[in-house]
Amino acid sequence: MSRTLASQLGYFTATVLKAERRWPRGKLRAVRAMILFIVCTCLQPVPMVVRGQTPAREPASATHTVAEDALTLPLAIDIALRTNPLIRATASGQYPAAVILSCIDSRAPAEIIFDARLGDTFNARVAGNIADDDLLGSMEFACAVAGAKVVLVMGHTSCGAIKGAIDGAQLGHLTGLLNKIKPAVEATRYEGARTSKNDAFVDEVAKTNVRQTVSAIRQRSEVLAGLEKEGKIKIVGSMYRLVGGGVDFFT
DSSP, rough: OHHHHHHHHHHHHHHHHHGGGTOHHHHHHHHHHHHHHHHHHHHHHOOOOTTOOOOEEEEESOOTTTTTOOOOOOHHHHHHHTHHHHHHTTTTTOOOEEEEEEOOTTOOOHHTTTOOOOTEEEEEETTTOOOHHHHHHHHIIIIIIOOOOEEEEEEEETTTHHHHHHHHOOTTTHHHHHHHHHHHHHHHHHSSSSSSSOOOHHHHHHHHHHHHHHHHHHOOOOHHHHHHTSSSEEEEOOOOOOOTTOOOEOO
């Protein structure tokens, strides 16, 4: 890829990102996918060679050298990053609208689920989306110092941490973490089989766990509880559905 093409790619990427607020998300994703395709295609062009022939090499000139064609994938990514206006805009400060406490499950990344951009949200993740002292401190910073207006606790269906708490699993430090989820297991009212093999029961416990986490935040953090009473923030719970990708909110 020539240096001219690299600069054009960088300019095109920046133009697309600047239009981010005006374009529908679906269209923007399609354009980003096209950019990625162009990058991957141009980095390693495959010449057409007839059997028995030696691939022809383009002669070097004063304006076209081998060095100019040595654009690697890391360099292409660096060009895209350096031309990203969001990176420049957030370099000197951050003003996220919310702080999201969610599970570490790889299928439930809050930033992607909510289509958040760089600098939009604080994101705290721990198995079972529980609120320990360190996470409470982090959320207090997010709201009282950085100005986030929403504390969102997000659980999800088919949660492995919930299943582990139901089964009483024991494994190193995980044992202590699951013990903090067990009160949700005991507090969940359910008529059917109370086992980790029953998906409906697992999901009901996950909902109870979210509600208990929201309650724990209010009870254990005077800072966040005070901000909520003053009407400066909202503390809410939610459940992400792995099947279908929907999010259900509740207080």
